[in-house]
Amino acid sequence: MRAFFILTLITAVRILGRNRLRAGLTMLGIIIGVGAVIAMVSIGEGAKAAVQAQVASMGTNVIIVLPGSTTVSGVRGGQGGAVTLTVSDALELKKRLPLLKDTAWAKRDVLQIVNGNKNWNGTVNGISPSYLTIRDWFFVSGGAFTQADLDAAARVALVGQTVVENLFDPGEEPVGSVIRIKNVPFRVIGVLAPKGQSAQGSDQDDIIFIPFSTAERKVFGTQFLGSVGAIFAATERPDDLGAAVDQIRETLRVRHRLQGDQGDDFTIRTQVDIGKVQEGTSQTLTMMLLSIAAVSLLVGGIGIMNILLVSVTERTREIGVRMAVGAKRRHILMQFLIEAMTLSVIGGTVGIIAGVGGARLTTVIAGWPTIISSDTVVAAFLFSVVVGLFFGLYPANKAARLNPIDALRYE
């Protein structure tokens, strides 16, 4: 039986070798299909990993609490429109919930910032000093402000890279210079290390941090002192996130005196949720591309079937001779199945090479991260084998069912 397989395989390769162009064109569908699967999955995996890294960069242990929306005569304001969260909420959460490592609060507005003859409209964020540690901000020069600055409502500012690029000349040292935010002079005491894009695609470096107290008293002009735009909380371990979210909800509901049937007047989010949304998007894209690849493999399979049907017709007499000298149906069946699988396996292998090459090229040319997983390669290869088997079955069966007398007489 082993001799049969070896010889049949050699025969198959020889027959395909005789019609190189035909075999090549037949394989093209499989090559494109397998190549597309591998390239697409690699790009998708790479994007997913990048999103995950981004989420991790923002802290996987961070919880964000946003105020609920306002409802005025039935007209609902956007999220964060209400002033339901306060500094004391944040302090209380930290005091009450041992799961929380720290809490911070912030309030933001987009304002004009002026340095000498340059100006820039940037996001000004009034924060508590703990915000910087929770969100993992680091400095390239200078340093953070302290609790004392917060207490004194000091006019000090920390600037992000994008702001530096737009307000300062190249080579100019921002630390120590004085900028004006809404005509209030601030001394720059630190330049933040760049963070790049957020998971949502916004520029995280287009930012200025000033003490929360300074912001609400001297810059923003708040209606209600102590109201915040968001509360940030960090847990010691990412695993505690779920429990911490529940505890925060419970504590805030009590503090806000919400009855059982009343909805929350705040929204709790974690980076994990945001990451999931992103992953969902990339998964949808991957699924779409995979279905295109599947169609391509299908077409490739039909190509194999077509060429094998031609081959069966061309070699009818040969099949008759083989039957006359003692080939059983299964021998003929195997011969054509092996031919089909040789086509699809060679096509699959070339497709794998093309797919891996394509993924690499994407990384080099477009700069997209790609991850080639061995699972994908193995799955694509097996799939091409299955395609060969499936689409080879009909022509092979047709050959095996030939009547030897008719086959021998075939012209």
Next chain:
Amino acid sequence: MTSESKESPRPPLIHCVDLWKVYRLGDIEVQALRGLNLSIQQGEFVAIMGSSGSGKSTLMNMLGCLDQPTSGHYWLNGIDIGQCRADELADIRNRQIGFVFQSFNLIPRTSALENAQLPLFYRGLPLREQRALAAAALERVGLKGRERHYPTQLSGGQQQRVAIARALVTTPSLLLADEPTGNLDTESSRDIMSILDGLNKEEGITIILVTHEPDIAAYASREIVIKDGQVLTDRRTRRPEPVPSERH
């Protein structure tokens, strides 16, 4: 007319009793064989003649186990062929029967050795054994040194010799030759016939030959004429039978 050998000391190789084959071509019913009776002993050299449409092709397909009778019996070496399944027929063809066709029917673009190997390939012998037996068979038909040649590199006579090597590589008890010289010139025809004659005389292989040419039929020791699906005449043409009990 019947050549049944009821008193024969050993059973005949081929024993056909009331053999019928009926085809249906659309609405028309074709009776290719109509109650044919025939017995052939091991070691005979039989020429079958008959005009086209006489049923001799159908008979050859039947004797070669490529086809099965509609009714009646065909015993080959005591096996009732009508009762066999397709795979069993394939096995019988592989082990007991060798075919030689008018148009050689070699597998194209495949070497002489591989062509001669083919029946052994389906028997599942180890590769080395296949090659050795095929090489010996090619040597037997005088093609030593041509093992690597492709059919297109061989003359018609040589191609037919490869086909004979393929037929005898399994040491069959029966060799069926369907107009083996039909596509060959006189000289090649003589070569082929002397090879077949040698196989019959020296190795005792039973040969059944279909031909139109009387001088080719003359190599046989028995001549059977088929007409309308029955045996018309059946006569000894040359020497006395090697199996003496054969009754005429």
